Amino acid sequence: QVHLVESGGGVVQPGRSQRLSCATSGFTFDNYDIHWVRQAPGKGLEWVAVISYDGSHKSYGPSVKGRFTISRDESRNTVYLQMNSLRGEDTAVYYCSREAVRGVLQYWGQGTLVIVSS
Amino acid sequence: DIQMTQSPSSLSASVGDRVTITCQASQDIRKFLNWYQQKPGKAPKLLIYDASNLETGVPSRFGGSGSGTDFTFTISSLQSEDIATYYCQHYDTLALTFGQGTRLEIK
Numbered sequence: 601q602v603h604l605v606e607s608g609g610g611v612v613q614p615g616r617s618q619r620l621s622c623a624t625s626g627f628t629f630d631n632y633d634i635h636w637v638r639q640a641p642g643k644g645l646e647w648v649a650v651i652s653y654d655g656s657h658k659s660y661g662p663s664v665k666g667r668f669t670i671s672r673d674e675s676r677n678t679v680y681l682q683m684n685s686l687r688g689e690d691t692a693v694y695y696c697s698r699e700a701v702r703g704v705l706q707y708w709g710q711g712t713l714v715i716v717s718s
Numbered sequence: 719d720i721q722m723t724q725s726p727s728s729l730s731a732s733v734g735d736r737v738t739i740t741c742q743a744s745q746d747i748r749k750f751l752n753w754y755q756q757k758p759g760k761a762p763k764l765l766i767y768d769a770s771n772l773e774t775g776v777p778s779r780f781g782g783s784g785s786g787t788d789f790t791f792t793i794s795s796l797q798s799e800d801i802a803t804y805y806c807q808h809y810d811t812l813a814l815t816f817g818q819g820t821r822l823e824i825k
Binding site: 635644645646647650652657659695700702703704705706708709711 | 750752754756761762763764767768773803805807808809810812813814815816817818819
């Protein structure tokens with residue numbers, strides 16, 4: 601059974617950093633691309649980042665490019681999202697999701713809430 | 719960048735009604751369009767992939783059609799448990815784009 605569990609959310613001050621984790625189980629980790637998608641309170645879904653199955657390709661949405669870094673640890677079956685220079689507009693629930701193929705997000709975690717506030 | 723325009727932004731319908739949501743791409747995306755359902759406080763759920771393929775376990779009252787730039791998502795007979803927000807989504811070379819969402823309510 602496929603599981604993705606996000607952690608690392610919380611309240612963080614503007615300008616500071618936070619690292620989110622996405623722990624996975626129930627599938628062969630190094631066969632799949634993993635995405636982060638976020639949702640600000642009362643707003644729609646916004647794609648944040650993707651890392652390819654082998655970590656060789658990474659891509660970011662325009663609002664986080666240069667501030668966020670996605671990575672993966674094959675030994676822990678975990679994907680990370682390092683978020684630097686956080687802003688109020690980064691306040692959101694952050695979901696990780698396993699891609700089936702061609703951007704089809706087949707499995708999702710439950711999300712972790714990040715609040716950027718002083 | 720490809721833009722996805724979803725409409726309407728909100729919709730009110732009665733149980734048993736046929737419901738239609740549209741999504742328009744700013745350029746030809748062939749069949750690479752997916753649909754998700756999100757209930758309040760929950761993660762999105764994949765319903766339809768590649769425009770018209772029903773994800774395993776999704777009820778057959780949900781359907782999708784279209785190709786190129788114009789796509790349609792349909793609920794053939796609305797049930798009370800279908801109250802949710804629906805999103806279209808496209809993938810293009812390691813980047814995803816979501817539509818703005820359609821909030822579906824019961825009349």
